[in-house]
Amino acid sequence: MANILERPLITITNIIWSFNQATQQIQVLLVKRAHDPFKNNWALPETFMRANESADHAALRLIKEKIGLTLAEFHTEQLATFTNQHRTTGERALSLAYMTFLPEMTPLQAGYGALDVRWFAFTPLEAAYQLSNQDCLFQTTTTTADEYYQDLPQTPSDQQLAFDHQWILTVACQRILNKLDYQPNILMILGPSFTLREARTIYAAFRKTSLTAIDNSNFKKTHQHLFLEAGTTSQLRVGRPARLYRLKPQN
Amino acid sequence: MANILERPLITITNIIWSFNQATQQIQVLLVKRAHDPFKNNWALPETFMRANESADHAALRLIKEKIGLTLAEFHTEQLATFTNQHRTTGERALSLAYMTFLPEMTPLQAGYGALDVRWFAFTPLEAAYQLSNQDCLFQTTTTTADEYYQDLPQTPSDQQLAFDHQWILTVACQRILNKLDYQPNILMILGPSFTLREARTIYAAFRKTSLTAIDNSNFKKTHQHLFLEAGTTSQLRVGRPARLYRLKPQN
DNA sequence: TCAAAAGTGTTCGTAGTACACCCATGT
DNA sequence: ACATGGGTGTACTACGAACACTTTTGA
Incomplete structure (x- = not known):
């Protein structure tokens, strides 16, 4: 029995939001991956869960360790869990996705596993949302979950975020929109x-x-x-x- | 590095709702556990995720296999993921919790891992909700998550559901309440x-x-x-x- | 024909929208 | 002083709550 049980890696994926007071634009943090799979691809910041560590704790550690942020306080909440078999290439990994709302746009410093780390400006389009910096541009999707995973390409591309991160980002935007009128935690990116x-x-x-x-x-x-x-x-x-x-x- | 990574067991926990047309009462399915930990305790139905199986699929398999239900169609949706280290005794296990709304109250048959399986009537109390059958009675909690896990007893008791299932049930009730006015999927328990x-x-x-x-x-x-x-x-x-x-x- | 339950319609109060007007600051 | 943006107030509209009234069935 035990050998057919799955013990997948547990990935913590964190969508980190912030606000640029100068440009009055919402920011999302992306990382350029230092290792395969999806080496050199932009991706949402991730880490693996460790022993004796809760997922919530791992999400916080991710911010401090991998991105070099050292803020005293910030709010993190669970988004959803992504389990589709085709969401990763190679070894299977579940993603426990969290959202963090940073009260200030601190300077960044690429940590372990990241070649680069940048704030991307978040802007709305007619049917989707867009993340952009000087060089790159990523959009959310308008397809359903089933369609998305059906068509998910297994080969890295400069035009796309790693893994199923486009889908995770889409779910995140939808969640924030839904909560605007009763629990607008997103406003925490504006500071205290x-x-x-x-x-x-x-x-x-x-x-x-x-x-x-x-x-x-x-x-x-x-x-x-x-x-x-x-x-x-x-x-x-x-x-x-x-x-x-x-x-x-x-x- | 790899040895400090956690590869916990992945538990799928399914809160199965139904409706008794005769008594006009909402029903929740509980299982009497056949194995330790929490042997002989009532619990929400659970299974472990297997290789080459999505969590969604495991939730469906759980219904068919462990409880003996063979309905053609029913709706399952993700509730949340529970990762607190103290939620299990012994080996660590994450719980991916799902909710299923069965369109009819089919007869039950205890499957593998279950000594017994029963429908419990769901009724409101002043401050909480209650699951009851002839012999047993369980209530949801009114404490916060932090308080709940702080005080979570590690020893089985006839008065309590196994693991952190009381908390999972509480979150489930809250979710259904929140969705009544815009996505009342719970109504699927009433049939087509x-x-x-x-x-x-x-x-x-x-x-x-x-x-x-x-x-x-x-x-x-x-x-x-x-x-x-x-x-x-x-x-x-x-x-x-x-x-x-x-x-x-x-x- | 009466009770029980479903369905329709009316009144009323509250909450959201559109918009006019006043207030405080920098240039 | 005037342009810019923030704040207050008012009229209008829409929607939910309370409740009276009508319709359709079983006993």
């Missing part, structure tokens, strides 16, 4: 406090609309119950200084 | 079609209220967009025959 304008910027991106299309007055009325007032204003731009808010602690 | 009264029975249980407290007229107006009309009436009780509905296919 934020203005309504900054919040609307995030909402606009995931809803594929523009900042100005979200009325500030109405946004306040419909979402204030999710926020707490956090002191008064900070001044960065022209116009009346905005009030600051922070996320209400969950339940 | 259902009356509004039957649907309200399900809603009432998860919302800890009574059937009569949910106004039929208002319920129809607010939830009809999730349903399609499915032919006309069936006749079972006194009063005007009800129309039948079925769940709208997702997206």
